[in-house]
Amino acid sequence: ASAAQxxxxxxxxxxSRTAFILAAVGAAVGxxxxxxxxxxxxxxxxxxxxxxxxxxxxxxxxxLVLAEITTGKIGQTDAVGSMREVARRSGASTxxxxxxxxxxxxxxxxxxxxxxxxxxxxxxxxxxxxELVNAIGRGDPLGGAFGGPGGESVDEIQSRMGNLFGNWQLxxxxxxxxxxxxxxxxxxxVHSGIEKAATILMPIFFVLLVGITIYGAFTxxxxxxxxxxxxxxxxxxxxxxxxxxxxxxxxxxSLGVAGLITYGSYIKSKGGLGGTSxxxxxxxxxxxxxxxxxxxxxxxxxxxxxxxxxxxVFQALPVAFQSMPGGALxxxxxxxxxxxxxxxxxxxxxxxxxAWGKGEMKWSRAFSATMFALGAGSLGVLSxxxxxxxxxxxxxxxxSIFEGLDILDTIDGFTGKIMLPLGVMLLAIFIGWKxxxxxxxxxxxxxxxxxxxxxxxxxxxxxxxxxxxLLFGLFPGLI
Ligand code: PFF
Numbered sequence: 001a002s003a004a005q006x007x008x009x010x011x012x013x014x015x016s017r018t019a020f021i022l023a024a025v026g027a028a029v030g031x032x033x034x035x036x037x038x039x040x041x042x043x044x045x046x047x048x049x050x051x052x053x054x055x056x057x058x059x060x061x062x063x064l065v066l067a068e069i070t071t072g073k074i075g076q077t078d079a080v081g082s083m084r085e086v087a088r089r090s091g092a093s094t095x096x097x098x099x100x101x102x103x104x105x106x107x108x109x110x111x112x113x114x115x116x117x118x119x120x121x122x123x124x125x126x127x128x129x130x131e132l133v134n135a136i137g138r139g140d141p142l143g144g145a146f147g148g149p150g151g152e153s154v155d156e157i158q159s160r161m162g163n164l165f166g167n168w169q170l171x172x173x174x175x176x177x178x179x180x181x182x183x184x185x186x187x188x189x190v191h192s193g194i195e196k197a198a199t200i201l202m203p204i205f206f207v208l209l210v211g212i213t214i215y216g217a218f219t220x221x222x223x224x225x226x227x228x229x230x231x232x233x234x235x236x237x238x239x240x241x242x243x244x245x246x247x248x249x250x251x252x253x254s255l256g257v258a259g260l261i262t263y264g265s266y267i268k269s270k271g272g273l274g275g276t277s278x279x280x281x282x283x284x285x286x287x288x289x290x291x292x293x294x295x296x297x298x299x300x301x302x303x304x305x306x307x308x309x310x311x312x313v314f315q316a317l318p319v320a321f322q323s324m325p326g327g328a329l330x331x332x333x334x335x336x337x338x339x340x341x342x343x344x345x346x347x348x349x350x351x352x353x354x355a356w357g358k359g360e361m362k363w364s365r366a367f368s369a370t371m372f373a374l375g376a377g378s379l380g381v382l383s384x385x386x387x388x389x390x391x392x393x394x395x396x397x398x399x400s401i402f403e404g405l406d407i408l409d410t411i412d413g414f415t416g417k418i419m420l421p422l423g424v425m426l427l428a429i430f431i432g433w434k435x436x437x438x439x440x441x442x443x444x445x446x447x448x449x450x451x452x453x454x455x456x457x458x459x460x461x462x463x464x465x466x467x468x469x470l471l472f473g474l475f476p477g478l479i
Contacts, residue, residue: 011076012190013268019195021279023344024069024263026198028284029205030345031117032252034338035313037288038295040244042306045236046228049245050289052237056249057285060465063457064255064424066277067431070443072264073273078359079104079258079352082265083430090436099426103258106419107352108372110257112379113408114349115182118342119174119384120314123164125335128321128328135328144327145318157322158315165387175380182346183373186354187366190266194347201340208337209287212330213294219324220297228306229292243473246466247416253284256420256427259348262355272445298324313338350376383408401476421470425463432459 014020041049074089075082079100087094131145138148146152164170185193216222250256264273295313299306302320306312321331350373357368386393386407395410396402401417402410431440432455441451472478 011268013266014195015191017269017271017276019199020263020267021276022202023194023198023348024260024276024280025283026202026205026341026344027254027259027263027348028252028280028345029202029287030341031114031121031338032248032345033284033288034291034295034341035117035310037248037252038292039308039310039312040248041229041292042296042299042312043309044241044244045233046306047230047232048234048237049241050229050292051232052242052245053249053288054285056246057253057281059457060246060424060462061249061253061255062277062281063454064250064428064462065253065260065280066273066444066454067427067458068255068258068260069264069267069273069277070440071427071431072261073267074439074443075261076265078265078355079261080356081359082261086435086439087430089439090434092430092434096426096430096434099423099430100258100261102419102426103256103261103423104352104356106415106423107257107259107349108376109379109411109415109419111182111346111349111353111372111376113383113411114342114346115179115377116171116175116380116383116408118178118339118346119171120161120164121335121338121342122174122178123170124314124318125332125339127160128318128332128335131321132328132332142326142329144323144325145321145331147322148327149323151322154319157318160318161311161315168385168388171384171387172381175384176377178342178346179373179377179380181343182350183369185343185347186350186373187369189365190351194351197347198344201344205337205340205344208333208340209290209294212334212337213290215326215330216294216297219301220320221300222293222297224300225293225296228296228300229289239472239476243417243469246469247420247473250420250424251416252288253281254345254348256423257349257415258352258423262352263348265355274444274446274450379411383411401474417473418470421466421473425466425470428458428462428466432463 014023071086072079072082075085077085080097083097083100084094087096128145135141135143135145140148146157185197187193254260295317296306298320299316302323304316304319308316317334318331321327324330350369353372354365354369357363357371358365382390390407393407394403394405395407396414397404402413405413437455444451446454
C-alpha cells in the first residue's frame with residue numbers, strides 16, 4: 001500500500017483472484033451484450049459489423065483492459081487517485097489524472113440511462129412472471145406466453161412497450177426499483193456487496209445463458225442466425241458501422257469509464273494481469289456472440305425483422321415467446337437473465353463515482369453511494385420523461401450527429417461516441433508514453449516480447465485508431 005494515500009479505514013479488496021474475475025466479467029457482461037450488441041448487429045447488417053467488433057475487442061480493447069486494471073492495481077485507490085499515483089511514480093504531470101475524471105463523469109451519465117433501460121427489463125420480467133403463472137393456471141406450464149397461439153394478437157403484445165413508455169409513473173417505479181437494488185449492493189461494500197453479488201449472480205447467469213441458447217438452437221432458426229451473424233458483407237461496412245463497432249467494443253468491455261481502474265484498485269494479490277485481462281475479454285465477447293445465437297434464431301423463426309432496433313428484445317421476442325413451446329417459462333427466464341447481467345454492470349457503474357467520493361472527497365461509502373445513486377437516478381428521470389412528457393425534446397439536436405435523438409439516446413450517444421473514445425485515447429497516451437515502463441512491465445507480469453507488443457498496441461494503435469474513429473464520428477462530413 002502506498003504511504004501517500006494514508007487512509008484511516010482498512011482498505012477494501014477482493015478476497016481472491018476468482019472473485020475479481022467474476023466481478024470484472026460481471027461488470028463487462030450486461031445490457032451491452034444482450035441488448036445493445038444484437039440491436040447494433042441487426043441494424044448494421046450482421047457479419048461485417050461482428051468481424052470489425054471482434055477485431056476492435058482484441059487489438060484495442062484487450063490492451064486497454066490490461067492498461068486500466070494495471071493502473072488501478074498500482075494506485076490502490078479511486079480511479080483519479082490511481083492515475084495520479086501512476087503519474088507521480090513515473091515523474092509525469094499529475095494533471096493526467098483528469099483523464100479519469102472524464103471517465104468518472106461518463107460512468108455517472110451511463111448509469112443514469114442504464115438504470116432506465118434495466119427498468120424496462122424489470123417490467124418485462126414481471127409481465128412474463130404473470131404469464132408463467134397464467135400458463136400454469138391453464139394447466140399448461142410449458143405452453144406459450146400471452147395465452148399461447150390464438151391468445152393475444154401480435155399488436156396487443158407489442159403495444160405493451162408503447163403503453164410502458166407512455167406511463168411515466170410506471171417507468172419511474174421500475175427505474176427507482178433497479179437503482180435501489182444497485183445502491184443496496186454498492187453501499188454494502190466491495191467484499192460483502194459487489195463481490196458477493198457477482199459470485200452468486202454470475203453462475204446463475206451462465207446457466208441461464210447456455211440453457212436458453214440450447215433451447216433456441218432446437219426450437220428456433222439456428223442456421224439463419226449463424227449465417228446472419230457470421231457471413232460478412234463488406235459492402236455494409238460504412239464509417240458509421242465502424243464507429244458503432246468501436247463504441248460497442250469499448251462500452252461492452254466497460255472501458256473509458258474508469259470502471260476497470262476502480263475494480264483493479266481492489267486487487268491485493270501480486271501476480272500478473274495478462275491472463276486475467278484475456279479472460280475478461282474472451283468472456284465478454286463470448287457472451288455477446290452467444291447472446292446473438294440465443295436471440296436471432298428466435299427472431300428468425302418468428303419471421304421478425306433483425307433490424308428492429310432498441311425495441312428488438314422487448315417487442316419482438318415476446319411475440320416469439322407466445323408461439324414457442326415453453327415460451328411462458330423461457331420468456332420469464334430470459335428477462336431474469338438480462339436483469340442479472342444488468343445489475344452486476346450497474347453496480348460497477350455506481351462504484352466508480354462512489355470510490356471517487358471516498359477517495360477524493362473523503363466521504364463515507366454509504367454517503368457517497370447514496371449521493372451518486374440519487375444524482376444518477378434524478379438524471380435518469382429526464383431520460384424516461386423523454387418518452388412521454390418531454391417527447392420531442394432533443395437536447396443536442398442542434399448538432400448534426402445528435403439530431404433528432406431523444407434524451408436517453410443523446411446521453412447514450414454522447415458518452416459512447418465521444419466520452420469513451422476520448423477517455424481511452426488519453427489513457428492510452430498516458431500509459432504508452434508517460435508512465436514508467438519498467439513499473440508497468442513489473443505490474444503486468446508480461447514477458448519481454450508480450451510487453452513490447454502490448455506497449456506498441458497501447459502507444460501507437462490505440463491513440464491513432466481511436467483518434468481517427470473519434471474524428472470521423474464527430475465530423476461525418478470528412479469522408
Ligand atoms: N459493459 C457494460 C455492458 O456491456 O452492459 C456496460 C458498462 C458497465 C459500461 C460498467 C461501463 C461500466 F463501467
